[in-house]
Amino acid sequence: MPNLARTRASRPAERVLNPSMLAEVAAGLAAPQKELSPKYFYDQRGSELFEAITRLPEYYPTRTERALLEGWMPELMAQLGTRTLIELGAGNAEKSRIILNAMRATGLAELYVPIDVSATFLSQTAARLRREYPGLAVEPAIADISVELNLPHRMPRPALFAFLGSTIGNFYPPAAIRLLTRVRAAMGPGDRFLMGVDLRKDIARIEAAYNDSQGITAEFNRNMLLVLNQELGADLDPRAFEHRATYDTVAHRIEMHLVAVRDQVVTIPGMDPVMIRQGESIRTEISTKYDRASVAALFDAAELRIEAWPTDPTTPFGLVVGAPA
Ligand code: AVJ
Secondary structure, eight states: OHHHHHHHHHSTTSBSSHHHHHHHHHHHHHSSSEEOOGGGGOSHHHHHHHHHHHTSSSOOHHHHHHHHHHHHHHHHHHHHTOOEEEEESOOSTHHHHHHHHHHHHHTOOOEEEEEESBHHHHHHHHHHHHHHSTTOEEOOEEOOTTTOOOOOSOOOSSEEEEEOTTGGGGSOHHHHHHHHHHHHHHOOTTOEEEEEEEBOOOHHHHHHHTSOTTOHHHHHHHHHHHHHHHHHOOOOOGGGEEEEEEEETTTTEEEEEEEESSOEEEOOTTSOOEEEOTTOEEEEEEEEOBOHHHHHHHHHHTTEEEEEOOBOSSSOEEEEEEEEO
16 A cells, blocks of 8 residues: 555644545445445545535525524533533534533533544644633544544543534444444443434425535535545546435435546556446435434434434424433
């Protein structure tokens, strides 16, 4: 893996994805339905494009979840007396602030543990939050949450584990259960789990959210090819792929694909050349939509129980509060 070594040397400890990335990409591109993990969307530009997506008129999840958090967190934090917030996939700290503000109002906020794969991103966020919340300890954890949580040894309890943005929807059911099981294993009896889930609704509305009229989602999707070029020295041509996002009514999920517009051979150092035929696609993301029963099934499998379920009646989106079963 000569190229991997070069990438790691030039960007020391910046990301924890690299060591496993080549093997994962090789396996994904060798599968009958070619597949790449959505975690490869989020380099600097990918994160900026996602931010732009969250502001699109068609993309309802972010603003709906924010409104739910604003409405529910003050009461929930007062009720739980949460002293530690652990956030899986910290994103931009905007939603974290809603929770941290509610914790601060109770006078109990002690520790914030943002978990993310990007060390650079984490140290920036941590520095900013320490300034904004004097008295709050911020201990970022660098981890790929699909593999581990890498939590600090000492955390004041009760703690709240937050997994927002409906990111759970990106995981196939077995991986989703493994992730929730990992969270459950880290929870003490008084701890709680807060998860944002996008709910099933009118298909046209869901499809519009992933096929925006400005083409930002298409650009976000194609950006993954540039991430592979950057990280692995691949020679993917973003102009050779089209964005496609369609709802699967059986699996209840949006699937995003990159569809080849012509036959092509892709070269990635360290692996066999990959032939891609015109019309063939690479699946880059699933975004599963839930209802109460499907969340309950996930929770059951992870030995969690639904304690509360505030939803938005106009735009179905759920904030699920889970407790150890
Ligand atoms: C942040 C992963 C939940 O699935 O809706 C947005 C990512 N992909 N538009 C989602 C995304 C395309 C988003 N998640």
